[in-house]
Amino acid sequence: MPRKCLLGLPAILGNASPPPPSVTATRIIPVVDARAVPTGRTVAPARDADLAVLPWHDRLQRPLRDLRISVTDRCNFRCVYCMPKDVFDADHVYLPHGDLLSFEEIARVARIFVDAGVEKIRLTGGEPLLRRHIERLVEMLAKLPVDLTLTTNGALLARKAQALRDAGLARVTVSLDALDDPTFRRMNDVDFPVQDVLDGIDAAAAAGLAPIKVNAVIRRGWNEHAVTQMAGYFRHSGHVVRFIEYMDVGATNGWRMDDVVPAREMIAAIDAQWPLEPVAAHYEGEVAQRWRYRDGAGEVGVIASVTQAFCRDCTRARLSTDGKLYTCLFATSGHDLRGPLRAGADDAALRAAIGSLWLARDDRYSEVRTAATARAPKVEMSYIGG
Numbered sequence: 001m002p003r004k005c006l007l008g009l010p011a012i013l014g015n016a017s018p019p020p021p022s023v024t025a026t027r028i029i030p031v032v033d034a035r036a037v038p039t040g041r042t043v044a045p046a047r048d049a050d051l052a053v054l055p056w057h058d059r060l061q062r063p064l065r066d067l068r069i070s071v072t073d074r075c076n077f078r079c080v081y082c083m084p085k086d087v088f089d090a091d092h093v094y095l096p097h098g099d100l101l102s103f104e105e106i107a108r109v110a111r112i113f114v115d116a117g118v119e120k121i122r123l124t125g126g127e128p129l130l131r132r133h134i135e136r137l138v139e140m141l142a143k144l145p146v147d148l149t150l151t152t153n154g155a156l157l158a159r160k161a162q163a164l165r166d167a168g169l170a171r172v173t174v175s176l177d178a179l180d181d182p183t184f185r186r187m188n189d190v191d192f193p194v195q196d197v198l199d200g201i202d203a204a205a206a207a208g209l210a211p212i213k214v215n216a217v218i219r220r221g222w223n224e225h226a227v228t229q230m231a232g233y234f235r236h237s238g239h240v241v242r243f244i245e246y247m248d249v250g251a252t253n254g255w256r257m258d259d260v261v262p263a264r265e266m267i268a269a270i271d272a273q274w275p276l277e278p279v280a281a282h283y284e285g286e287v288a289q290r291w292r293y294r295d296g297a298g299e300v301g302v303i304a305s306v307t308q309a310f311c312r313d314c315t316r317a318r319l320s321t322d323g324k325l326y327t328c329l330f331a332t333s334g335h336d337l338r339g340p341l342r343a344g345a346d347d348a349a350l351r352a353a354i355g356s357l358w359l360a361r362d363d364r365y366s367e368v369r370t371a372a373t374a375r376a377p378k379v380e381m382s383y384i385g386g
Ligand code: SAM
Pocket: 075, 081, 082, 124, 125, 126, 127, 128, 151, 152, 153, 154, 173, 174, 175, 215, 216, 217, 244, 245, 246, 247, 248, 249, 253, 381, 382, 385, 386
């Protein structure tokens, strides 16, 4: 039977003019433009013989191993580095409910990915715990032979941790950018108290969603002091804090290279107080560099996505809230899977579409990042999934 090509649409790139240097200078909402882009560049269907070899390897010989699924583009925080309030304000138009992939659609696509060799699925967003009955989706995905995790800002975690665990979630990653209330409230920009997130972490641990990873984005001039404070707080806890370099994702956060605190600087600050030694990666493609305290107090990590790009090991695909497939966090456009899904494409056709995209992939944005690329139009992280 001839394979259906689902990817033949021409490339259309959105917003041609660069965003302004300051998000407060001009009110634009580039995310709307990015979502309106119907598909990425045209990809020729791969040969059946190439699709039969699993896992699929892209043009830079990277296997498809991870899938991140954004279940909502909404969030109850307005983190200054992700959804700045003056862009994501009361007038911002989110995806209408009918545009979202249903749980059944997500589970079907996820199964096709797992059949093709994906070993890890992460639910994300936006804030995934805002998606109604998210535990039902967890229950559906937990049936797949895959490591299932979820990234959350923790605001609703105290309430939801047990239900998520009961539904089959294995672990959670909680984002937390400071331990002192004034800094945390400034970073989330909705005046959310840090104690509620700490309670969420405790609830997750009590429910068995451990070991918990705690992710902190560090931005120069905002929260560098959180590095040693958080390292100290989570020593001996069994939870692993990972400090993330602030990235130029999306087009709304006004990123500048000067805002980035290099991972080596963060590690030096921790090492000066509590000596560290490096630990080997758990697996090929692990994004965090691991370090352990020489006194046995546990581990910390850094994600040096800007100063030490790790594109050559990038095994991740992302499924946006409305069913577009992105092969890089910094893409300008995705490839529509929802259209074919709703038009009745069978599993073989969907599999061929996904495989053709992966085999054609050559993304390596972080390795070629410059000040100019940082200003290029890109999809927002809250929509594509962090
Ligand atoms: N709302 C959830 C949360 O915050 O955990 C999940 C989605 S969020 C987009 C996923 C991760 O992306 C979070 O850990 C967040 O800190 C990180 N993130 C968002 N914007 C970032 C940026 N500009 N640079 C680095 N990390 C960023």
